[in-house]
Amino acid sequence: MLIARSTRRIGLRLVAFALGAVALALLAGAASSWVPSSVEVDLGQDSVQTLLEILATSMLAVTTFSLTAMISAYASAAAASTPRATQLLVEDQTSQRALSTFLGAFVFSVVGIAALSTEYYGEQGRVLMYAGTLLVIGIVVVTLLRWIHHLVTFGRMADVLDRVEDAARDAACAAMRDPHLGAAAPVTVPHSAWTVHAAATGIVTALDVAALERAAASHDAVIHLLLRPGAAVGRGEPLARVEGADQDALADAIRSAVLIERHRTYEQDPRLGLVALAEIGSRALSPAVNDPGTAIEALNAIHRTVAAILETAPDAAPPTECRVHVPAVLFADLLEDALRPLARDGAGTIEVGLRLQKVVGALAANADEPEASDLREASRRAERRALDALTDPRDRAVIESAARAARGEAPA
Structure with a gap:
């Protein structure tokens, strides 16, 4: 889940694009030895640095504009529709790619200007840097065209409705296909079962059924979950009932397999x-x-x-031999x-x-x-x-x- 959430958040994409831009700018100098010395191209006086300066100035403005447009769309969607839709807009891949591309181009140009000022590039390195700059400009132009087209509908009511509908359908249909999240259906809990209480207050956002199954097998127990993702829980409220010996290690394993966070998420909440x-x-x-x-x-x-x-x-x-029971x-x-x-x-x-x-x-x-x-x-x-x-x-x-x-x- 951590990996899946990271791929949907803009931070990881921004870091990846920025590091890629730095690597591309420095690679031109390192790869200059691959270009034969007989290859000579008259680039004009300071043409590479001029292009990089133009790119740096324009990308800083475009990045600021894009970030402002995104924040305005989030605020508009929260005010006109529902704040629950904002997390879907934040995960929009098109806006993340656009902002990451613009930031990456800015970092590339700044690193290139700094490297040029230190004579990092030789004559062949300047040729490679010039070609790389043209490639980056082409990518920026295509991304900017797509971003402008995307802004026409981004955050509008129809767009928000479509995003929420898709998220609702995916989560609800997933719950219908696997009603008990890979566990067994609820059964009557014996009176001898002991209770595991929540250690935090919040919303149950995910259950790790595989971890619960391993914990139940290792302790020769049967776990009856009382809640499923989307339920609100308070500190000290029952999370599960357990058939088997009352063990602190098993109780801790159950608590660690139930993710409790501050806000509801669409992932396992139909x-x-x-x-x-x-x-x-x-x-x-x-x-x-x-x-x-x-x-x-x-x-x-x-x-x-x-x-x-x-x-x-x-x-x-449903599985016939399962030690974990989860309500549908x-x-x-x-x-x-x-x-x-x-x-x-x-x-x-x-x-x-x-x-x-x-x-x-x-x-x-x-x-x-x-x-x-x-x-x-x-x-x-x-x-x-x-x-x-x-x-x-x-x-x-x-x-x-x-x-x-x-x-x-x-x-x-």
């Missing part, structure tokens, strides 16, 4: 993406924004995400996270109420029991909220008709 989509829709329905269209777009994203969940089946049968996420909980905020905040907006009923009806028509039962219950709850908020008889009748159709009931 509910966070749906929570974020619902938050985007709810914010759009606030009196200060009053944008039912965005709420409907959020409902459409929820529709696609839940449809993908219903179409995803477990990859294989319930479909009813996913549905509650996705629809309850919009049903509550959109109760007085008939357009949102109608779209919600149509989404629920379309999902229920393609769902098996008990998922279809959960969807029908969501329809009833949304209908009650809408009828309590709407005063126009015609609007109430339209909502009632749509709700009956969503549940497959005969018209009144």
Whole structure:
């Protein structure tokens, strides 16, 4: 997980590009001996240094502009959609590549200017440095064109919705394919089992089931996890119940295999993406924004995400010989996270109420029991909220008709 997170963060990419730029600038001097002395190119007086100075000046300005544009996009997305979407924008590969390329080009030019001033390059080295500078300029131009095209949509509402929808679908479908994260399904815990308590307060963001399995096997125990990623836990609250001898070493191994952090992440949390989509829709329905269209777009994203969940089946049968048991996420909980905020905040907006009923009806028509039962219950709850908020008889009748159709009931 540390490696996966590092590849998505800009710090590692910035360091790699900067080190690569330094290596490229110094390589021209070291490789000058490879160029035959008979090769002579008239580069003009101080042409290499002039190019490097232009590159250094322009890249410093472009890097500052790019960083400002990225921060503005983060702030705009957090204010207009939800702060939960910011971590997805921060991990955007295009913006990271652009900023890293610009910084790398700046470092390359500064190192090149410093090396030229110390007579590090010979005549052949200047030829190689000139060619390297032209190559860097070409890379910068292509990156800048892509970056400008990317800025047209980066951080806009449609872009944020698409990113959150993709993250929600990936995490939720992964949870459907492997409901227990590689462990076994929960079973009845005997009264003799002892409890492992949390040593920190925060959010469970990941479970290392393989480490838990090794710890259980080495101590001849059975571990029953009580929480899964996304759950909030306080210091001293139960993390797991264990069948076997009460051992401090085993308790420490269980705590180390349960990652507790300050904020929720999308990696193993199938509910966070749906929570974020619902938050985007709810914010759009606030009196200060009053944008039912965005709420409907959020409902459409929820529709696609839940449809993908219903179409995803477990990859294989659960393990038969497993010493670790992990609870699965319930479909009813996913549905509650996705629809309850919009049903509550959109109760007085008939357009949102109608779209919600149509989404629920379309999902229920393609769902098996008990998922279809959960969807029908969501329809009833949304209908009650809408009828309590709407005063126009015609609007109430339209909502009632749509709700009956969503549940497959005969018209009144």
